[in-house]
Amino acid sequence: MITYIIRRLLYTIPIIFGVLVVTFILFNIVSGDVSDQIAGKAASAETIKEIRAEYGWDKPLFLSWDSQFINHLKNSLTFQFGRSWSDRELIITKIKQGALPSLSLTVPMFIGELVISISLALIVAFLRGTIIDILSVFICVVLMSVPFLSFILFGQYFLAFKWGLFPVYFWPDLPLPQYVALPILIGIVAGLGGNLRFYRTVMLDELRNDYVRTAFAKGLGTGSVLFRHVLKNAMIPIITQVILAIPFLFLGSLLLERFFGIPGLGYLMIDAIAARDFQIINAMTFIGAILFVVFNLITDICYSIVDPRVSFE
Amino acid sequence: MNKTKEKNVPMIKGRSYWADSLRQLRKHKLAMYSLSIIVVYILVVMFIYLASWTKTDVSFLDWNQTVGKGYEKPNKQNVLGTDFLGRSVLRKTIYGARVSLTVAFWASIISMLIGVPLGAAAGYFRGFIDDIVVWIYTTLSSIPYILLILAFALVLRDKTLNLNWLGLDAISLSGISTVYLAIGLTSWVDICRLIRAETMKHKQREYILAALSYGCSNSRIIFRHLLPNVFHLIIISFSLRFVGFIQAEVILSFLGLGEKNSPSWGSMIDAARLDLPKGYWWEMTAATAAIFLISLALNIFGDALRDSLDPKLKVQ
Numbered sequence: 189m190i191t192y193i194i195r196r197l198l199y200t201i202p203i204i205f206g207v208l209v210v211t212f213i214l215f216n217i218v219s220g221d222v223s224d225q226i227a228g229k230a231a232s233a234e235t236i237k238e239i240r241a242e243y244g245w246d247k248p249l250f251l252s253w254d255s256q257f258i259n260h261l262k263n264s265l266t267f268q269f270g271r272s273w274s275d276r277e278l279i280i281t282k283i284k285q286g287a288l289p290s291l292s293l294t295v296p297m298f299i300g301e302l303v304i305s306i307s308l309a310l311i312v313a314f315l316r317g318t319i320i321d322i323l324s325v326f327i328c329v330v331l332m333s334v335p336f337l338s339f340i341l342f343g344q345y346f347l348a349f350k351w352g353l354f355p356v357y358f359w360p361d362l363p364l365p366q367y368v369a370l371p372i373l374i375g376i377v378a379g380l381g382g383n384l385r386f387y388r389t390v391m392l393d394e395l396r397n398d399y400v401r402t403a404f405a406k407g408l409g410t411g412s413v414l415f416r417h418v419l420k421n422a423m424i425p426i427i428t429q430v431i432l433a434i435p436f437l438f439l440g441s442l443l444l445e446r447f448f449g450i451p452g453l454g455y456l457m458i459d460a461i462a463a464r465d466f467q468i469i470n471a472m473t474f475i476g477a478i479l480f481v482v483f484n485l486i487t488d489i490c491y492s493i494v495d496p497r498v499s500f501e
Numbered sequence: 502m503n504k505t506k507e508k509n510v511p512m513i514k515g516r517s518y519w520a521d522s523l524r525q526l527r528k529h530k531l532a533m534y535s536l537s538i539i540v541v542y543i544l545v546v547m548f549i550y551l552a553s554w555t556k557t558d559v560s561f562l563d564w565n566q567t568v569g570k571g572y573e574k575p576n577k578q579n580v581l582g583t584d585f586l587g588r589s590v591l592r593k594t595i596y597g598a599r600v601s602l603t604v605a606f607w608a609s610i611i612s613m614l615i616g617v618p619l620g621a622a623a624g625y626f627r628g629f630i631d632d633i634v635v636w637i638y639t640t641l642s643s644i645p646y647i648l649l650i651l652a653f654a655l656v657l658r659d660k661t662l663n664l665n666w667l668g669l670d671a672i673s674l675s676g677i678s679t680v681y682l683a684i685g686l687t688s689w690v691d692i693c694r695l696i697r698a699e700t701m702k703h704k705q706r707e708y709i710l711a712a713l714s715y716g717c718s719n720s721r722i723i724f725r726h727l728l729p730n731v732f733h734l735i736i737i738s739f740s741l742r743f744v745g746f747i748q749a750e751v752i753l754s755f756l757g758l759g760e761k762n763s764p765s766w767g768s769m770i771d772a773a774r775l776d777l778p779k780g781y782w783w784e785m786t787a788a789t790a791a792i793f794l795i796s797l798a799l800n801i802f803g804d805a806l807r808d809s810l811d812p813k814l815k816v817q
Contacts, residue, residue, distance in 0.1 A: 206640030
């Protein structure tokens, strides 16, 4: 078991190295020296020189102990991403500040989505072949076809602006729950189509098994069969889905945060794109990848604990 | 003499796998309606390109023309109303199909050209090549997709690609080409993984062994024997992924990383964002409806295609 975990840990090293190579290629080789863009049109040669020195663009790319590549590895692995150019704040502080608002939006959204779509999927899968099932699958496809942006814009326009049920935009004085209510609702509705369809397929696979027939045959009620027997067995694909979705919760929601002015990580990233603050995108990419690798590791270890058939070879 | 003899032999016409699948697909009415919608979109885009190549002036493609006052409500003259400069929303919506479909088309081509050969090579040769390919795609798939695509779009924007080493001229990336390059370079991972797994399965089959014993070269086995047998997976995968490409283009355009000089559905939604609170709903609605219709058609058609080509396959 321990050797398995150690080997699994060693396996993440080339992947993290690969992520660092990708971010290096993107932000140091392809994009390269953007000091003139950051400094603006009216910058003096000295300012540009300063910027180049700060971000290390005056150093060689490889082949030196002080090269850009070695520094890139060092800085990323110690989470020192430098300062943002637009307001001179440490990038890592900005990311830490943005994490909480992002999580307060994404976590309730995720849990709500999960509970609603799994319960609906159980019911729909149980009624498979009936008109309700066909209709709900069709509604799922319809929901999946509407662009996310339209959900947000029309939702904000009608529910918040026109009918005044929710506040339109974030204002720091009032408590957060009021502001995240509408984005959460929109997020759940927008994601319902795809999720319901996925869980319906999972449940259908499970309902075809013999133990379901046995459970009905011994006289158990529908609710008890669905929620106590089927749901338990359908847990493995669901848990995988859930654990692997957690890293994305930290990244926040790019568009929802933008439209509702929630000062989270999605908002930070959109600001960074507008200001050409590449270092923030670089940092977010690396942190996102690290989280994904870590949670992938956790999933694998959980599997090996839950399911003894997973071999440690 | 010979001919008459042949006539007498009763012909039993077998149906090929593809003919069988097509027959099944043709029975699916909803899928056929969806296909006709897709074909209409494609024809419109082809017409736009034809008109621009032959430099013909077609009045309803002249999206930049002022046809009325700013913010005119939908009326008889301008069916979908006008935007803030008095341009026809209908014309903009029609012209917007060009960006979306072009992006989705090239993104599919790019990701197929990268993903299929890599996946087939990794699954067929295994060993060192497999390790490298798996390493590359595991790395790329560990980076959250939206971030990866943003990072690519961001650094590729306004860049010039130096293709002299390929014997081509330099290509300057702008707007639309940035978008499809960014989407194409990031979305080959899934198809690569799928083709690799399927190639590994097929490699065990007898027909590959037979081809080997005939003395076929590796490239012949891969391109003439293996790939035709996994080709339906490529079609299914892209018919379902096309929607994702169209929606990704909308988001990138909305974030200001897309096409700027001609209308696209993403930039229409972006423009309508500030107009909506003032009550000018028509531009937003037109763009949404255009995206919705093609996405719905692609979703339904893709599902039907999957069911007819490979009923056992599960693509979520």
